[in-house]
Each structure stands twice: as C-alpha cells, then as structure tokens.
Amino acid sequence: MSTATPIWQPSQSQIDASQMERFRHYVNDSLALTLSDYEQLHRWSTDHPDQFWQTFWQFAEVIGTPGQRLLLNGDKMPGARFFPDARLNFTENLLRYRDDRIALVFRDEAANRVALSYNELYHEVARLAHHLRHLGVVAGDRVAAFMPNRIETVVTMLAAASLGATFSSCSPDFGFNGVLDRFGQIQPKVLVAANGYRYNGKVIDCSDKIAQIADAIDSLQQVVVVPAFDAVAQVHHSLAIGWQQALDNPARSLSFTPLPFDHPLYVLYSSGTTGQPKCIVHGAGGTLLQHLKELRLHTDIQRHDVLFYFTTCGWMMWNWLVSGLATGATLVLYDGSPFAPGPEVLWQLAEQEEVSVFGTSAKYIAALEKAGYRPAEHHRLAQIKGLLSTGSPLAHEGFDFVYRHINPDLCLSSISGGTDIVSCFALGNPIKPVYRGQLQCPGLGMKVEVFNEQGQPLQQQKGELVCTAPFVSMPIGFWGDDDGSKYHNAYFDRFDNVWAHGDYAETTAEGGLIIHGRSDAVLNPGGVRIGTAEIYRQVEKVTAVQESLAIGQQWQDDVRVVLFVVLKPGSELTEALRQQIRTTIRANTTPRHVPAKIIQVQDLPKTLSGKLVELAVRKVIHGQAVTNTDALANPESLQQFEHLPDLQC
Structure with missing residues (x-):
C-alpha cells in the first residue's frame, strides 16, 4: 500500500488526451481485452510480448511488413528473435513526413540558428544518399561521423540507413586515440567530420585531428568535411572533400532499401574507462519500435510538439532524440556548453523555440540549483509539458527544483536505461503521478525486476536491476565477437x-523504481551494500559542495567509504564543513553511509557524456592502472588521487 504523496498528478483531461491512454483503448478494442490501468497494460505487454509488439506496430503505423512469425525462442536470452521475417527501412520511417513543418532546428552558444523543414530534410538526405551510393556504399558497410550535434550529422545517419549502411558517431571532444579505439574497430568506408566545434565560448579546431584519423583508418575511401567554421583551417588530406561537394548532384528522390528487422543500424560504444570500448551493435527494427514506444507512449510526443535533448553525438540520447523525427515533431539540436555564455542559455532556447519536451541530465539540474539560477523567474516556460532527466539518478531535491523553479505542471520523467539497450528500462508516464525520487514505471514490454545476489526477486528492497524476458532492443551482439562470448559475459553471466x-x-509501492547507482560502484562497508547515489543525494544538500564522488577503499580487512568533494569557489574544507557533511548524511541515511574520509579535490573524472567515473578513481587509489584515459573528458584529474596522504591512515 502506497503512503507517498504525489508531487504531480495528471488531470483527467491530460490522461484522456495522451497517446498512452489511446493505446490502452486500442489494445482493448483490437484484442477484446479489459485492461483498466497502466499496471494491467504493462503486465499484458510482458506476459504476451509477441502480441504487444505486433499491436504496437499497428498502432504506430510502422512502414514495413512484419511477417507472419512474431517471436522465435521467446524463452531464451540471448537467442530470442522478434519479427524474423520482417522487412523495413529505418530512414523511411523517420522521413514519413515530407511537408513544410520544421523538422530540425540547430542552435549554438553564439545564438546561430539554422532550420530545415521535413521537405528540405528529405531532399538533403536524398542528395547525400546518392553520393554515398555513387561511392559504392551498400548494406552492411559502415559510415562514421566525427561530429557535433548538427543538422549534417542527422542527414548523414539518415542517408546511411536508407542504404542499409551501419552508422556510428563520436563527438569531436574525443581525443585521437578515443576515436581510433572506436572507429578503428568497425572499419568505416566513409567518415563525415566537422572542421571544428564550439564549447564554452571557444572554437576548437579539429582539422589536424581529422587528417590524423584519415591516415590511421585504412578502410576509409572518403572523408566528407563539414565546414562548421570559416576561420578554421582546411583539412588537407587526399581523401577529403567538402560537404557541399558531396551534395552537389541532382538527386530528387530517395529509395529505401528494405532490410531485415535485425539489420545492423547503429554501433554504439561502452564508456571504455576500464579497457577498449565494446562496440555494441543495435538492429534497425528493435531500435525503431522501442524508440517509437518511448517517444509516443511514455513521453507523449505528438506532431505539434517541439523536442529538445541536451546531448552530444557520443551519447545514446542523440540516437533517441533523432528517432523523434518519426513522430513528425520538431527536434532542436544544440552544440555547446549548457552554461555558456551563462545558465540562461538553454532556457532562452526553450522559450524562443517553444520547446514542449525538455531533456537533460540530473547533473545539469543539480548544477542549476547550485548556481542559484531559477529559470521560471526569467523565461516563459508554461509550454513545457514534459521534462526528462537521465545520466544519473535525480535527487529528491532535483524534483522539488523542477516543480518550483521551472514549471509546476509538467510530467517530470526521471528515466534510466543505457547504451547497452539504446533505450530505457524505466521511464515516464503521462497517465501516472510523479513521486519524489522515483522513476514512474518500467517501460511497456520490459519485464523489469530486482534480484538479490542469489537471483531471487525482491520487493521494495535494494538489489540488482534485471530484465527477465527478451525485449526488442536487445543488441544484436558486439562487433567482432564472433562466438557471442563477450556479449553473454556482459549481461547474462x-x-x-x-x-x-x-x-x-x-521497486516501490507506487509501482515505480529507485536507482541507487551502478552496482559495480556499490560500496560494501561491513558487508552492507550502499548505492553511491544515496550518499550524493545528501551531499547535494550541503551548499558549499559543488559535486562529490564516493568510492570504497580496502582498509584493514574491510571496506571504508571515502568521499571526494569539489567545493564552490571561496569555500574551504574545514573540520566544521566535514562535520556538516557527516551529520547531513547520518541524519538522513544510516551510520554505515557516513564516510570515514572526506577529501577535497579540484576536479572529478567524468566520461565525455558527463558521468562520474567512480571505478577509475577506485583503481587509482588502489594502485591499479586505468588503461583507457581517452574515454575521459578530463583524464588529468586522476593524478590528484595518486598517493594521497589522507588515504594512508
């Protein structure tokens, strides 16, 4: 029985107008069922995954033929196959609209703006696809993008996928070795790269790096250079041509190669912070169905909506965002820092572009709060009906901040999934209430449970997040993993x-989920398992602390909790502040959560998508090598953790 009070509740009119509610009625009418609420709809979707995905295919009017067989080996993971006889083309589904509604808007720190209609996007994709076909790109080849979050990146993906080529992207803040660790494994035939990008008020020249990459990857037949900045040097390489040169052809129409459901669409990469990144291969059909489900049902994206997500092309949320084209909505792409020239930049964008669904990270919301910036005091944001947060767990205080200082009447969806599934296990829901600190629900078709270490289901207790039935967006496998052993060991071992x-x-009594952090970063003092997010939530309440990172240090035959803190400018880690941090943690958790050591550092290591890298810090303080620092945005920060005197006593 739930005793929690919702922080937001949809009105009956909001529920009735939602696509989730329309889908529930569609299922009942189509299959003569009487599913009365989301819980029953979800149970049916996981008990009958073949019926669910077939019915959703029909509801979403997916372009393609599903075939007669819906699911093979439905009791096996890995081994299950959805729609083994289906034929479809990913790009054809994303370009189903070809009218004058704006499809893409590009914005950057310098207030530059470019917009493209669905009709213009279709013809731009047609011209690039014609060029790629002329180069000899066919189904199964790889096309890579070393690009900022620009319109040309989307055009490249759509053109490649229209031919059946597999697309893969890295953001331009990756170092040379980081790019080579990724693209070098998949051997692309074509590379599309921007000559520079803008971040925090500076233009970063990528021309030399592009030439280096072109020299290092033998499979490349051409490098198409996007002239993002006139002031940046040209790329001098025998394989390089300009973007406009690639589009300089009379192609008027686009042909869509029909492909199997499991045809490789994307290669995404694990963070690579503990070794060479894994190349995770995702199929076109599973990605399309899963994204359509999440965008239309769980996020309620409709044709009139404007969708924004703050992401780079090195994070799976870019792939998720771009699938929004299949809904006919307008997508807003942003390149730059979310705090340049100031904390207002993304909210000014949201107001000017009339963004109705705003996506970001929990870290960004916490940073806004720490900066004391209250968006609703400066901008008209009533049009935002949904706000999505991911990347790490959103603290209870983050929920409060959104409803107090952004918009009191929106569906705040803390979502969780990952690169591994190019989607989410837990999502928002426009027909359910929002509770502080909770992800609203497991996604339709996702049989999410929590297990103890013995593999037994837990209710309202902490444990391992698992999925106990196959789902459409499971990876096809890992690139180069011919016997499937690496794939099996990663998820099913x-x-x-x-x-x-x-x-x-x-799980929660309200039917939601709470994420306490990564299980490989779980702390274990005295044999008690503690999620790092439980500590971060409390430390965020301490005004002087900018951000923090907790690890477990092996100490005297046990594990002790060590907390590293970055303080706001002008603050000092006095004994009084240490005591305030400890008291705050103890008062709201347990004595086991209280760190044995609190140490000030200048910076914390993060991945290029902004996630804290707890494992790398743990390795450094235990004298172990961190083998792939190119996966970090700030690898130099690891040096602070070597030979710290405070950790020797």
Whole structure:
C-alpha cells in the first residue's frame, strides 16, 4: 500500500488526451481485452510480448511488413528473435513526413540558428544518399561521423540507413586515440567530420585531428568535411572533400532499401574507462519500435510538439532524440556548453523555440540549483509539458527544483536505461503521478525486476536491476565477437537467462523504481551494500559542495567509504564543513553511509557524456592502472588521487 504523496498528478483531461491512454483503448478494442490501468497494460505487454509488439506496430503505423512469425525462442536470452521475417527501412520511417513543418532546428552558444523543414530534410538526405551510393556504399558497410550535434550529422545517419549502411558517431571532444579505439574497430568506408566545434565560448579546431584519423583508418575511401567554421583551417588530406561537394548532384528522390528487422543500424560504444570500448551493435527494427514506444507512449510526443535533448553525438540520447523525427515533431539540436555564455542559455532556447519536451541530465539540474539560477523567474516556460532527466539518478531535491523553479505542471520523467539497450528500462508516464525520487514505471514490454545476489526477486528492497524476458532492443551482439562470448559475459553471466543491467535499484509501492547507482560502484562497508547515489543525494544538500564522488577503499580487512568533494569557489574544507557533511548524511541515511574520509579535490573524472567515473578513481587509489584515459573528458584529474596522504591512515 502506497503512503507517498504525489508531487504531480495528471488531470483527467491530460490522461484522456495522451497517446498512452489511446493505446490502452486500442489494445482493448483490437484484442477484446479489459485492461483498466497502466499496471494491467504493462503486465499484458510482458506476459504476451509477441502480441504487444505486433499491436504496437499497428498502432504506430510502422512502414514495413512484419511477417507472419512474431517471436522465435521467446524463452531464451540471448537467442530470442522478434519479427524474423520482417522487412523495413529505418530512414523511411523517420522521413514519413515530407511537408513544410520544421523538422530540425540547430542552435549554438553564439545564438546561430539554422532550420530545415521535413521537405528540405528529405531532399538533403536524398542528395547525400546518392553520393554515398555513387561511392559504392551498400548494406552492411559502415559510415562514421566525427561530429557535433548538427543538422549534417542527422542527414548523414539518415542517408546511411536508407542504404542499409551501419552508422556510428563520436563527438569531436574525443581525443585521437578515443576515436581510433572506436572507429578503428568497425572499419568505416566513409567518415563525415566537422572542421571544428564550439564549447564554452571557444572554437576548437579539429582539422589536424581529422587528417590524423584519415591516415590511421585504412578502410576509409572518403572523408566528407563539414565546414562548421570559416576561420578554421582546411583539412588537407587526399581523401577529403567538402560537404557541399558531396551534395552537389541532382538527386530528387530517395529509395529505401528494405532490410531485415535485425539489420545492423547503429554501433554504439561502452564508456571504455576500464579497457577498449565494446562496440555494441543495435538492429534497425528493435531500435525503431522501442524508440517509437518511448517517444509516443511514455513521453507523449505528438506532431505539434517541439523536442529538445541536451546531448552530444557520443551519447545514446542523440540516437533517441533523432528517432523523434518519426513522430513528425520538431527536434532542436544544440552544440555547446549548457552554461555558456551563462545558465540562461538553454532556457532562452526553450522559450524562443517553444520547446514542449525538455531533456537533460540530473547533473545539469543539480548544477542549476547550485548556481542559484531559477529559470521560471526569467523565461516563459508554461509550454513545457514534459521534462526528462537521465545520466544519473535525480535527487529528491532535483524534483522539488523542477516543480518550483521551472514549471509546476509538467510530467517530470526521471528515466534510466543505457547504451547497452539504446533505450530505457524505466521511464515516464503521462497517465501516472510523479513521486519524489522515483522513476514512474518500467517501460511497456520490459519485464523489469530486482534480484538479490542469489537471483531471487525482491520487493521494495535494494538489489540488482534485471530484465527477465527478451525485449526488442536487445543488441544484436558486439562487433567482432564472433562466438557471442563477450556479449553473454556482459549481461547474462550473472543470472542464467536473465539480463543483468548493472544498476543497483529497488521497486516501490507506487509501482515505480529507485536507482541507487551502478552496482559495480556499490560500496560494501561491513558487508552492507550502499548505492553511491544515496550518499550524493545528501551531499547535494550541503551548499558549499559543488559535486562529490564516493568510492570504497580496502582498509584493514574491510571496506571504508571515502568521499571526494569539489567545493564552490571561496569555500574551504574545514573540520566544521566535514562535520556538516557527516551529520547531513547520518541524519538522513544510516551510520554505515557516513564516510570515514572526506577529501577535497579540484576536479572529478567524468566520461565525455558527463558521468562520474567512480571505478577509475577506485583503481587509482588502489594502485591499479586505468588503461583507457581517452574515454575521459578530463583524464588529468586522476593524478590528484595518486598517493594521497589522507588515504594512508
């Protein structure tokens, strides 16, 4: 029985107008069922995954033929195959609209703006696809993008996918070795790259790096250079041509190669912070169905909406955002820092572009709060009906901040999934209430449970987040993993025939989920498992602390909790501040959560998508090598953690 009070509740009119509610009625009418609420709809979707995905295919009017067989080996993970006889083309579904509604808007720090209609986007994709075909790009080839979040990146993906080529992207803040660790494994035939990008008020020249990459990857037949900045040097390489040169052809129409459901669409990469990144291959059909489900049902994106997500092309949320084209909505792309020239930049964008669904990270919301910036005091934001947060767990105080200082009447969706599934296990829901600190629900078709270490289901207790039935967006496998052993070991080695995702979580009485951090970063003092997010939530309440990172240090035959803190400018880690941090943690958690050591550092290591890298810090303080620092945005920060005197006593 739930005793929590919702922080937001949809009105009956909001519920009735939602696509989730329309889908529930569609299922009942189509299959003569009487599903009365989301819980029953979800149970049906996981008990009958073949019926669910077939019915959603029809509801979403997916372009393609599903075939007669819906699911093979439905009791096996890995091994299950959805729609084995289906034929479809990913790009054809994303370009179903070809009218004058704006499809893409590009904005950057310098207030530059470019817009493209659905009709213009279609013809731009047609011209690039014609060029790629002329180069000899065919189904199964790879096309890579070393690009900022620009319109040309979207055009490249759509052109490649129209031919059946597999697309892969890295953001331009990756170092040379980081790019080579990724693209070098998949051997692309074509590279599309921007000559520079803008971040924090500066233009960063990428021309030399592009030439280096072109020299290092033998498979490349051409490098198409996007002239993002006139002032940046040209790329001098025998394989390089300009973007406009590639589009300089009379192609008027686009042909769509029909492909199998599991045809490789994307290669995404694990963070690579503990070794060479894994190349995770995702299929076109599963990605399309899963994204359409999440965008239309769980986020309620409709044709009139404007969708924005703050992301780079090195994070799976870019792939998720771009699938929004299939809904006919307008997508807003942003390149730059979310705090340049100041904290107002994304909210000014949201107001000017009339963004109705705003996506960001929990870290960004926490940073806004720390900066004391209250968006609703400066901008008209009533049009925002949904706000999405991911990347790390959103603290309870983050929920309060959104409703107090952004918009009191929106569906705040803390969502969780990952690169591994190019989608989410837990999502928002426009027909359910929002509770502080909770992800609203498991996604339709996702049989999400929480297991203890023995593989037994837990209710409202902390444990391993797992999925106990196959789902459409499971990876096809890992690139180069011919026998499937690496894929199996990554997700199915822990529990037989069960996907173990690596998150530490618990279910709630309200039907939602709480994520307590990554399970490989779980602290274990005295044998008690503690999620790092439980500590971060409390530390965020301490005004002087900018951000923090907790690890477990092996100490005297046990584990002790060590907390590293970055303080706001002008603050000092006095004994009084240490005591305030400890008291705040103890008062709201347990004595086990209180760190044995609190140490000030200048910076914390993060991935290029902004996630804290707890494992790398733990390795450094235990004298172990961090083998792939190119995966970090700030690898130099690791040097602070070497030979710290405070850790020797």
